[in-house]
Amino acid sequence: MSIRSIALLFGASLLFFNCSNGQEKSGTQETPADSTQLPHEPPPISLAQQAREAGFDKDYLTGNFEPAEHPDFVRVSSKYADREGLYLREDTYQAFLQLREAAAAAGHTLVIRSATRNFDYQKGIWERKWNGQRTLSSGENAAEAYPDPKERALQILKYSSMPGTSRHHWGTDFDINAFNNEYFESGKGKALYEWMAAHAHEYGFCQPYTPKGEARPHGYNEEKWHWSYMPIAQPLTALAEEELENRDISGFAGADVAESLLVVQRYVLGVSPNCLP
Numbered sequence: 001m002s003i004r005s006i007a008l009l010f011g012a013s014l015l016f017f018n019c020s021n022g023q024e025k026s027g028t029q030e031t032p033a034d035s036t037q038l039p040h041e042p043p044p045i046s047l048a049q050q051a052r053e054a055g056f057d058k059d060y061l062t063g064n065f066e067p068a069e070h071p072d073f074v075r076v077s078s079k080y081a082d083r084e085g086l087y088l089r090e091d092t093y094q095a096f097l098q099l100r101e102a103a104a105a106a107g108h109t110l111v112i113r114s115a116t117r118n119f120d121y122q123k124g125i126w127e128r129k130w131n132g133q134r135t136l137s138s139g140e141n142a143a144e145a146y147p148d149p150k151e152r153a154l155q156i157l158k159y160s161s162m163p164g165t166s167r168h169h170w171g172t173d174f175d176i177n178a179f180n181n182e183y184f185e186s187g188k189g190k191a192l193y194e195w196m197a198a199h200a201h202e203y204g205f206c207q208p209y210t211p212k213g214e215a216r217p218h219g220y221n222e223e224k225w226h227w228s229y230m231p232i233a234q235p236l237t238a239l240a241e242e243e244l245e246n247r248d249i250s251g252f253a254g255a256d257v258a259e260s261l262l263v264v265q266r267y268v269l270g271v272s273p274n275c276l277p
């Protein structure tokens with residue numbers, strides 16, 4: 001099965017899942033006397049299994065590929081981005097174009113600021129912050145302010161992923177307009193955010209990093225600029241939950257603390273319930 005057709009596959013299996021649930025409910029009075037009788041329908045396959053059958057694996061989850069050379073990826077037109085050379089999965093890009101058009105009709109402009117970032121790219125971001133070559137959003141030099149590696153990682157993890165754990169690896173996620181929540185809290189940024197909060201889900205998108213609280217106790221801080229394409233990102237999240245382990249997160253400065261920080265459970269899986277199936 002081609003990865004390209006995965007969105008259709010997931011749509012179809014969701015329908016199937018709903019159908020079979022309905023049949024189970026209506027058929028409760030006809031429980032077969034013989035408990036060894038086979039059910040009418042095979043059990044629906046899990047989202048993680050669907051992701052596996054579509055060809056996704058741990059290398060994909062951890063961004064160990066080159067988006068420019070991957071057959072499922074396309075280049076984002078510079079008309080919709082702040083620069084050349086950004087890539088998204090084609091299914092995600094097509095959905096983005098529809099989202100963008102609807103937003104434009106309502107008077108809002110979407111500009112992609114960041115899209116797919118593979119392991120090596122994320123390693124560059126992470127290590128520059130780790131080594132203090134790039135300051136944190138607080139303005140601090142992490143290497144000087146936080147000599148303890150665990151504390152340093154936690155500070156960087158407020159907004160940046162460890163290489164191997166970013167949803168930006170997946171080609172399903174992008175950042176729009178501005179990398180600060182303040183932009184989205186007044187004027188045209190606020191109007192855009194309110195429109196996205198009300199309508200992005202109609203095009204398959206959700207905001208994974210909502211404010212932290214009871215519904216989302218762990219993970220990155222709120223990011224009003226980061227949006228995710230659910231038809232592909234949900235099965236990838238399910239696959240990560242089953243296959244990705246903290247010891248897989250390695251190959252960069254500071255990776256030693258990944259396991260003690262439970263980066264898979266708290267960061268990869270620490271997303272808004274709105275983004276989960």
Ligand SMILES: [Zn+2]
Binds near residue numbers: 114168173225
């Ligand atoms: Zn992002």
